[in-house]
Amino acid sequence: MRRRALVTGASSGIGAATARRLAAEGYRVALLARDAVRLRKVQQELAGQGHLALVCDLCDPEAIASAFAHLDGEFGGLDLLVNNAGVGYRAKVEELEEEPLQRLFDTNVLALLFTCRAALPLLRRGKRPVVVNVSSVVGRRGIPGQVAYAASKAAVCSIGEGLRIEWAEDAIAVCTLDPALTATGFFDAQPNPAGLPDPDLSQAVGPEAVAAEVLALDRQPRPERTLRWKWHLLGVLSLVAPRLADRLLVRNLGGGWRVPR
Ligand SMILES: NC(=O)c1ccc[n+]([C@@H]2O[C@H](COP(=O)([O-])OP(=O)(O)OC[C@H]3O[C@@H](n4cnc5c(N)ncnc54)[C@H](OP(=O)(O)O)[C@@H]3O)[C@@H](O)[C@H]2O)c1
Numbered sequence: 001m002r003r004r005a006l007v008t009g010a011s012s013g014i015g016a017a018t019a020r021r022l023a024a025e026g027y028r029v030a031l032l033a034r035d036a037v038r039l040r041k042v043q044q045e046l047a048g049q050g051h052l053a054l055v056c057d058l059c060d061p062e063a064i065a066s067a068f069a070h071l072d073g074e075f076g077g078l079d080l081l082v083n084n085a086g087v088g089y090r091a092k093v094e095e096l097e098e099e100p101l102q103r104l105f106d107t108n109v110l111a112l113l114f115t116c117r118a119a120l121p122l123l124r125r126g127k128r129p130v131v132v133n134v135s136s137v138v139g140r141r142g143i144p145g146q147v148a149y150a151a152s153k154a155a156v157c158s159i160g161e162g163l164r165i166e167w168a169e170d171a172i173a174v175c176t177l178d179p180a181l182t183a184t185g186f187f188d189a190q191p192n193p194a195g196l197p198d199p200d201l202s203q204a205v206g207p208e209a210v211a212a213e214v215l216a217l218d219r220q221p222r223p224e225r226t227l228r229w230k231w232h233l234l235g236v237l238s239l240v241a242p243r244l245a246d247r248l249l250v251r252n253l254g255g256g257w258r259v260p261r
Contacts, residue, residue, distance in 0.1 A: 001127065003218070004042045004075045006030040008058060008115060009085030011038035014134065017207035018082055023047045025215060030071050033085065043163060058085055058111035060105065068118040077125035080218050083112045083156075084134040088190030089149045090198070100191040101148055108152035109134050112159065118168075129172045133160050134210075137180045137228055139236030143249065144257050153178075157224070164223060164232045173221035179210045180228035180261050184239030224228075 005022050009015035010031035019029050023046035030052040032040045043053045052074050054065040072077070089096075089104045112133060121127040138146060139153030157176050164174035183204040192198075205227075213225060226232040238245040242259075250259045 002026055002028045002032075003079040004028050004077060004126070005033060005080035005082065006054075006071060006078055006119070007082040007084060008032045008111075010042060010060050011035045012042075013186060014179065014182060014207045014210045015082070015084040016042045017211040018084065019043075019051075020216055022044060022080075023051060023212040025157065027080070028052075029076065030054055030075065032058075032067060043244040058115065061114050064111070064118050066112050067079075068122070072122055075122070077124040077127075077140070078119055078122035079129055081115070081119045081123060081129075081131045082134070082214055083115055083131065085111065086134065086152075088186055090187075090190055090192040090196045091148070091194065092110055092144055092145060092196075093147050095193050096148060097191075097193070102115075104112075104148055104152055108149075109155045110177050112156060116159075120172075122166075123167075123172050124170050129170070130221050131163070131167075131172060131174045131205075132214050132217050133174070133176050134177050135160070135176050137226060137231035137235075139176075141231065141238050141245070141249070144254070145255065149190075160224065174223075175217045176224040177207075177210070177213055177217060178224065178226040178231070180231055181205070182207055182210055182227075183239070198251065208217075 005027045007015050007019045008021045011033035019031050023029050028050045032054040034057045036055040043051050054067040056063045070212045086108045102207055125259045133156050135156040136153040138150040139157040160174055160176035181199055181204040183201050184207050187198045246261050250257050
């Protein structure tokens with residue numbers, strides 16, 4: 001039987017690339033996002049038949065419930081859930097505003113928890129069920145200018161650690177994927193009230209590289225996969241030698257940040 005996957009945030013970037021890759025590998029894919037036009041365009045490009053577009057704002061728990069009722073009716077279960085939808089927020093703490101801050105945590109953290117809750121009955125009926133939660137390298141190391149975003153991604157890493165033990169009794173594998181810089185529309189979409197400089201995307205990988213890692217995790221689940229080893233080391237170093245980690249980070253970030261006293 002074809003594997004059945006749900007990809008959130010499938011209207012662009014990493015989610016769209018993941019939907020395309022899974023469909024090319026023979027999966028039946030449900031795509032979820034808010035923008036119906038972009039979502040249906042991605043759906044039409046997918047290889048194979050039987051894919052589903054779910055137009056849903058994940059910040060609305062009732063919309064999540066009705067999307068999952070629809071998904072259950074069409075798929076009858078779920079083998080892979082990719083919690084990918086997310087938004088950024090490039091701002092110093094002193095610049096944070098309530099609405100975008102609320103939206104950040106609603107989208108990146110609360111929606112992921114509500115989606116997991118709604119998906120559990122379907123995953124229990126799945127074959128070798130797998131969840132991939134898309135965090136970020138900054139989920140394991142906070143950074144200046146993106147303090148709130150990094151905190152939301154740290155929450156995603158924490159959710160993975162607890163959830164994979166909660167769901168072990170249902171044999172549902174829970175994986176955390178930590179991409180580094182990826183060339184998508186993410187940076188244009190994020191609020192950036194003071195115009196802090198965006199990273200140099202010439203260093204970025206394409207979203208297809210991240211999609212390939214999602215597929216690899218579905219085939220061979222691992223607790224966590226960090227896509228740039230320097231960030232993996234920085235995360236470890238931040239626990240065992242935080243002053244050294246701060247120095248290394250400041251030296252490599254550019255942007256005029258200072259090493260703390
Ligand atoms: N790009 C990077 O460098 C990078 C690095 C590390 C981690 N990540 C993470 O990777 C994930 C995908 O990001 P991306 O780079 O592919 O960015 P993107 O192109 O901006 O994609 C974000 C997706 O999330 C969806 N989304 C946002 N809010 C939503 C909501 N309330 N309800 C439903 N869908 C929503 C968007 O669709 P609609 O607007 O149509 O709803 C879009 O499909 C995010 O979790 C991001 O934090 C990205």
